[in-house]
Amino acid sequence: MKKVETTNKHKGSLYCSIFGHNFQVSKKVTYHVKEYNCCNCKKQMTTNGNGYLTELTDKFKEINAVLERIHKNKMKRFAKNKEAFSNLKMTS
Numbered sequence: 001m002k003k004v005e006t007t008n009k010h011k012g013s014l015y016c017s018i019f020g021h022n023f024q025v026s027k028k029v030t031y032h033v034k035e036y037n038c039c040n041c042k043k044q045m046t047t048n049g050n051g052y053l054t055e056l057t058d059k060f061k062e063i064n065a066v067l068e069r070i071h072k073n074k075m076k077r078f079a080k081n082k083e084a085f086s087n088l089k090m091t092s
């Protein structure tokens with residue numbers, strides 16, 4: 001009787017526990033906050049307010065969603081300001 005039960009998930013986390021996670025950026029929230037995904041075990045991490053990596057819990061997902069919205073709004077406003085500023089420069 002053969003019983004081979006090695007799921008990729010298990011293999012991945014074993015690999016990670018020996019060699020460490022292989023994180024790749026899965027999402028850019030702001031310039032400083034990014035979400036990471038381990039390509040071996042699919043563990044999700046994020047940058048917290050102190051710039052350290054922390055596990056991406058539901059709480060952090062919520063925070064990141066808010067940060068992302070604020071960041072996008074800022075970018076929109078910044079683009080508008082820049083346009084107004086260059087117009088001002090040309091006329092003066």
Ligand SMILES: [Zn+2]
Binds near residue numbers: 016021038039
């Ligand atoms: Zn991993």
